Each structure stands twice: as structure tokens, then as C-alpha cells.
Amino acid sequence: MNKPIFGIALFFTVGIILGRYLTFPFLPLYLALLTFFSLFLIFYLKKKKVLLSSFLFASFLLVGILRFHYAYFPHSSSHILTYAPSGEKVKITGKVLNHPQLKERTIRFIMEAEKINLGEEKKVEGKVWIVCYFPLENYSYGDTVKVEGKLSLPQGAKEKGEFNWQRYLSYQGIWVELDTGKVDVIKRGGGSSLIKWAYKSRDWIVRVIEHTLPLPHSAVLKGIMLGDRESLPLEVRESFLRTGTGHILVVSGLHVGLILFLLLILFRVLAFPPKLAFLIIIPLLGCYALLTGFSLPVLRATLMAAVGLVALIINRETPLIAILSSAFLIILFLNPLTLFMASFQLSFTAVGGIIYLTPHLEALGNSIASRIRDNTSSGDASQKMKLKKLSSWLGKPLAVSLAAQLSILPLLAFYFNRLPLIGVLTNLIVAPLISIILALGFSLVGLSLVSLGLAEWVAASEWLAISLLLKITGFLSFSQPNILSNLICPYVKPFPSWLLLVYYSALVAFPHLCRLVHSSWFIVHREKTLSSPLWGED
Numbered sequence: 334m335n336k337p338i339f340g341i342a343l344f345f346t347v348g349i350i351l352g353r354y355l356t357f358p359f360l361p362l363y364l365a366l367l368t369f370f371s372l373f374l375i376f377y378l379k380k381k382k383v384l385l386s387s388f389l390f391a392s393f394l395l396v397g398i399l400r401f402h403y404a405y406f407p408h409s410s411s412h413i414l415t416y417a418p419s420g421e422k423v424k425i426t427g428k429v430l431n432h433p434q435l436k437e438r439t440i441r442f443i444m445e446a447e448k449i450n451l452g453e454e455k456k457v458e459g460k461v462w463i464v465c466y467f468p469l470e471n472y473s474y475g476d477t478v479k480v481e482g483k484l485s486l487p488q489g490a491k492e493k494g495e496f497n498w499q500r501y502l503s504y505q506g507i508w509v510e511l512d513t514g515k516v517d518v519i520k521r522g523g524g525s526s527l528i529k530w531a532y533k534s535r536d537w538i539v540r541v542i543e544h545t546l547p548l549p550h551s552a553v554l555k556g557i558m559l560g561d562r563e564s565l566p567l568e569v570r571e572s573f574l575r576t577g578t579g580h581i582l583v584v585s586g587l588h589v590g591l592i593l594f595l596l597l598i599l600f601r602v603l604a605f606p607p608k609l610a611f612l613i614i615i616p617l618l619g620c621y622a623l624l625t626g627f628s629l630p631v632l633r634a635t636l637m638a639a640v641g642l643v644a645l646i647i648n649r650e651t652p653l654i655a656i657l658s659s660a661f662l663i664i665l666f667l668n669p670l671t672l673f674m675a676s677f678q679l680s681f682t683a684v685g686g687i688i689y690l691t692p693h694l695e696a697l698g699n700s701i702a703s704r705i706r707d708n709t710s711s712g713d714a715s716q717k718m719k720l721k722k723l724s725s726w727l728g729k730p731l732a733v734s735l736a737a738q739l740s741i742l743p744l745l746a747f748y749f750n751r752l753p754l755i756g757v758l759t760n761l762i763v764a765p766l767i768s769i770i771l772a773l774g775f776s777l778v779g780l781s782l783v784s785l786g787l788a789e790w791v792a793a794s795e796w797l798a799i800s801l802l803l804k805i806t807g808f809l810s811f812s813q814p815n816i817l818s819n820l821i822c823p824y825v826k827p828f829p830s831w832l833l834l835v836y837y838s839a840l841v842a843f844p845h846l847c848r849l850v851h852s853s854w855f856i857v858h859r860e861k862t863l864s865s866p867l868w869g870e871d
Contacts, residue, residue, distance in 0.1 A: 337386060342658040342665075344390040348397020349669045353405070357398055366395040401669045407508060413446045413459035417484040417509040424450035425461065425511065426479045428523060429472060432532050432626075436563065440465040440516070443507065444478070462487070462502055462510035472516060474532055475524025482513040504670040531623045535559060541781045542774075545792035550799045556582035557767065558774045560628050569803065574749065575810040575822040577738065577756020578763055583676065584625045586634030586684065591771050592621055593638055611642040629664070629671060630680040636660035637684075653688045657681070675748045679741050686740025686840075687733055693844035694732040734761045743836050746825040755821040759809050763802065770798045 351357075373388035407414050416423065426448040433442040444461045448454050463480055472478055487499040487510050502508070538559065543551050549569050555561040560583050562570065573579045596617060600610035615638075622628075622635040637660045644651040661681055664671055671677045738757045746752045753759075773795040781788040811821055 337389060338655050338658045338662065340386065340390050341393050342662045344394040345397040345400075345662060345665060346672065348394040348399075349401045349665065349672050350397075351394075352398040352401030352669075353673070357402075359399075359402075362395055362399060366392060366399065369395065397665075397669070400666065404506075404669050405503070407459060409458055411455070411457050412508075413449070413457045413461055413484070414508045416449060416451070416457070418486055419451075419484040422481055422483055424479060424481045425457075425484075426450075426477065426519060427461070429474055429476050429478060430460065432474055432535075433472065434563070438466075443505075444480070447477075459509070460505070460507045462507050463516070464510070464512045465514070465516050466512065467514045470516060470518060472518050472521075474528060475522060476518055477520040477523060479517045479519055480511060480513045481515070482511045484509050484511055486510075500673075504673050506670070527623060531626070534624055535626075538778055541778055541785075541788065544785070545777060545781070545789050546796060546799075549803070550796050553582075553799050553803065554770070554774055554795065557770060558584070558588070558778075560584035560625060569806075572803075572806040572810040574751060575753060575755075576759040576806050577745070577753030577822075578759050578806055580679065580683075580741075581763065581767055583630060584628045585630040585680070586637070587767065588625075588771060589618060589621065589631055589634035589638055591768060592618065592775070595772075595775070608646050611646050615639050615642055629674065629677045632664060633660050633677075633680050633684070636663055654685075657684055657688060675744070679744055682740045682744060683737045687736045690736035690739060690840075690844065691729075691732045694735055695729060698732060730761055730764070731757075734764070739840065743833055747828065747830070747833060750825050750827065751822055752825050753822045755809055759806070762805060766798060766802055766805070770795065770802065773798060 369388050369392040373385065373392055376385045376388060413425075425444070425446050427444040427446040430443040430445050433440050441462070441464050444463050446457045446459055446461050449457045461484075465480070486508070487502045489499040490497040502510070539555060539561065542554050542558070545551075546554060548564070549566050552562075552564040552566070553569065556565055562582050565582070570579075570582070573582055593614065596614050597610065600613070605613070618635045618638055622631050625631045637656050640656045640659045641651065644656070664677070734757050737760070742752060742754075742756070773791055777788050777791045777795055780791055809821075
């Protein structure tokens with residue numbers, strides 16, 4: 334019970350998965366939860382550690398089941414789902430919940446329904462996915478609008494392995510959709526002022542990038558800095574996917590880490606007390622997460638940074654796995670549906686894999702390097718020294734890159750039917766370049782507040798860095814020769830999800846098996862050495 338946060342997060346996750354695939358009656362679940370939690374409190378107050386963890390973990394498993402049911406299924410009789418599908422056109426009034434996106438000559442946005450007119454007006458609730466084919470009027474987040482059209486249920490996957498549009502929307506709390514030819518603005522304004530600021534700031538950053546950089550460089554920088562991939566040319570997007578660097582075009586923890594690093598340097602130069610600097614940095618990171626639309630990788634990194642900084646403020650050492658588990662648990666408790674989103678799974682699996690596997694892979698690499706040095710002729714001291722420097726220089730980065738790729742490759746194959754085997758090498762080359770592009774990008778945006786002329790000077794360096802990135806990903810994608818192309822990024826047929834469970838169970842067991850094999854090899858080698866006839870000779 335020293336640090337139970339990992340176990341709590343694990344059992345809460347199992348509860349969410351059970352809630353998704355199995356049906357449980359509410360009352361027995363609720364009574365069981367009260368029983369387990371009461372037993373936990375009794376054992377805790379009496380300071381009896383026997384079964385304490387079991388009752389705590391069982392309580393969170395039941396909380397996970399209940400939390401999923403509460404978040405996923407519509408419970409109100411006035412939910413918009415009760416009116417779908419509609420045989421005739423209906424009029425719906427509600428608020429725009431996100432930034433409307435122009436895609437394929439249509440405007441798409443999410444509406445929070447408030448009223449429905451079926452001859453008479455009734456109050457409703459629930460989200461609706463709106464597609465407008467004739468975008469004649471401007472509207473934005475927070476506006477109250479009226480749409481007219483037929484309500485329909487989103488289509489699920491027709492064949493196994495196809496993208497399931499219905500499930501994708503349902504995980505966002507959207508159960509119905511409506512196609513319309515016109516959106517009437519009833520009232521402008523409304524919504525959160527913070528979210529409005531985020532959308533306006535994001536639009537301003539996009540304009541600065543598009544003004545200072547040409548295509549496709551501006552599209553790449555928008556993807557790297559803001560996660561906006563809409564304007565990316567198809568061949569560029571394909572190059573990133575084939576080389577296992579598609580995560581670069583998603584706002585990730587790397588961005589948060591770089592901002593954290595720059596802020597720490599700034600406050601140190603300004604001679605701020607460390608704890609005061611940490612307190613100021615936490616809300617600043619929150620502002621950046623808001624600016625990116627609370628994308629899951631950024632939210633994960635921001636929460637990890639916040640937990641880590643709070644631990645430093647209160648002078649408490651906290652393991653990385655506990656920090657990751659805390660961020661994981663907070664996000665899932667706020668919205669358990671994120672567990673089933675690919676971006677959430679990729680983000681946490683990559684970081685968890687790096688934390689868990691890197692020390693073992695690094696130790697394995699050092700062991701292999703040591704054996705190679707031992708097998709090198711004793712007279713070649715300079716060769717041994719070069720091998721030692723090379724292993725110390727490449728060991729950590731290679732272990733981190735390999736740990737990340739081993740962790741996410743099955744998920745990439747599962748969701749995108751691709752297996753970018755060259756990803757370990759590509760990410761090792763590209764990672765330092767991405768840090769430079771990010772730093773230049775933030776400098777470009779910051780200087781544009783002072784002068785666009787100064788920003789354009791930085792944009793010239795940014796153009797060179799992005800050009801190099803495009804050259805590397807384009808070359809390593811090997812898109813032309815079919816044989817080589819299929820070798821470095823083979824197509825994978827859809828496979829059942831239980832295979833992922835088998836793979837990750839084996840991956841967790843892998844370091845322990847390596848340790849066992851290494852110990853056995855050491856014992857056998859030692860016995861051979863001791864039984865050698867030369868042993869003990871003068």
C-alpha cells in the first residue's frame with residue numbers, strides 16, 4: 334500500500350472495460366461498492382493491512398463500471414436520441430460546442446441541442462453532429478443556431494476491421510447526426526470566455542504561420558505545433574505514416590516538455606524562487622493545453638508535469654510511473670470514454686513503455702556492447718575505447734526509441750493496418766530536428782507579437798529545418814520500390830483485439846525473462862570457467 338496509484342488506475346480501467354462490454358444491474362453494483370468501500374475504511378482505521386489493497390482495488394473496479402455507464406449511455410427521457418431517426422424534417426435550436434471545421438466544401442460542428450420543433454416546440458438535451466452543405470453564414474463556438482433537417486443514427490462498420498463511425502461519435506457522447514442546407518444564427522456570443530480566447534489565439538497563430546511560410550512547410554508546422562493536419566498534402570501525410578513519425582503531426586508531450594524547459598530557464602534567469610516558479614508554470618502549461626483544444630497527449634503531459642511540479646513543491650519524491658498513473662486516472666475519471674480513443678492509447682502506451690522498458694533495454698544493450706568489447710582483440714585498445722564511447726552515446730536514445738516503438742507498433746497495426754518497422758531509426762534521426770522546429774516555431778509566433786519582419790527572419794531558418802525533415806521522411810518512406818516499400822512498412826490485415834492483450838502481456842514479462850536468461854548464462858559461464866583445466870594453474 335506504499336504507492337497504490339498504479340493498482341487503482343489498473344482496476345479502474347478494468348472496470349471501464351467491463352462496463353463497456355458487459356451489462357450489470359445498477360442496484361447490486363451500488364450495494365457492492367458501498368460494502369467494499371466500507372470494509373476498506375474499517376481496515377484502514379484499524380490499521381490492518383491485510384486485504385486493505387484488495388478492498389480498495391475492488392471498490393475502484395466497481396467505480397469504473399458505474400462511471401462508464403453514467404458517461405456513455407443517455408439516461409434522460411428528453412434526450413435527442415429519442416427522436417431519431419426522424420421520418421420528416423425537424424427544427425433544432427442549440428449552441429455550437431466546438432470550432433466549426435470546413436472540410437470537403439461542408440461545415441461540420443457539434444451542437445448541444447436545447448429545443449426541437451416537431452409541430453410543437455419541446456425541450457431536449459444531448460449532442461448532435463451537424464453537417465452543413467451550403468455554408469452561407471459565419472458562426473462560431475458559443476453561438477445559438479437553428480438547423481433544419483432529418484435526424485439520423487450514425488452508421489456503424491459494415492465489415493470487420495472497417496472504421497466504425499457510430500462508435501467513434503458515441504465515445505464523444507454523440508448519438509445522432511443531421512445534414513442540413515442552412516444554419517441560422519439566432520444569437521451570437523455565449524460559451525466559455527477561456528475557450529473563446531483559445532480559439533481566437535489558435536486562429537491568429539495559424540494566420541502567422543501561413544503568412545510567414547509557404548506550403549507544404551506551413552501545413553507541417555501547423556501539424557507539429559497545433560495538431561492541425563487538414564491542409565497537409567496527402568503524399569506528405571503518407572510519408573510520415575510510413576516512417577512511423579505520424580505522431581509528430583499530433584501535438585504531444587514533447588511540446589509540453591519544451592515549453593516547461595524554456596519556462597524553467599526563464600524563471601531561473603529572472604531569479605524567481607523555484608517553488609514560486611513551479612506555481613506559476615502550472616497554469617501556464619494549462620493555458621497551452623487549452624490552446625491545443627485539450628488534445629489527449631498534451632493533457633497527459635500537462636497533468637504529468639503538474640503532478641511532478643506539485644511533488645517538488647511539497648518536497649516529495651514521486652516515481653515516474655506514479656506520476657503517469659495519476660494523469661491516467663484523472664483523465665479517465667473526468668471522461669472514461671477517452672480510454673477507447675486511439676490517441677489516448679498511443680500516448681499513454683508510448684510513455685508507459687518508455688518508463689518500463691528503457692532501463693531493461695539499456696542494460697541489455699550495455700551487456701551486448703560489453704561482450705563485443707571483450708571479444709575484441711586485447712591489443713586494440715583504441716578500438717575498445719571507440720566502442721565504449723559509441724555505446725554510451727547511442728545507448729540511451731536507442732533504448733528510448735526502441736521502447737516507444739515496441740509499445741505502439743501493435744496499436745498502429747490494429748488501428749491503421751500498417752507496421753512501420755523503420756520507425757526506430759527514423760525517430761532516432763528526427764527527434765532532435767523536431768525539437769529545433771518546435772523551438773523555432775514558438776520563437777516565430779512570439780516575435781510576430783513584436784514585428785512580422787523579425788518573425789520572417791526566424792521563418793527562413795524554420796523553412797530550412799522543415800525542408801530537411803521532409804527530405805528525411807520522404808527518403809526513408811521508400812514509397813516507389815514496391816518490394817522495399819512493403820518490407821519497411823508492410824500492410825497488416827485486421828486482427829482481433831485479444832491478440833493485443835497477448836502481446837502486451839509478453840512485453841511486460843520480457844524484461845523478467847531477459848533477466849532470467851542472463852542469470853542462467855552467467856551461472857553456466859561461471860561453471861565452465863571453474864571446471865576449466867587451466868583454472869588454478871600457475
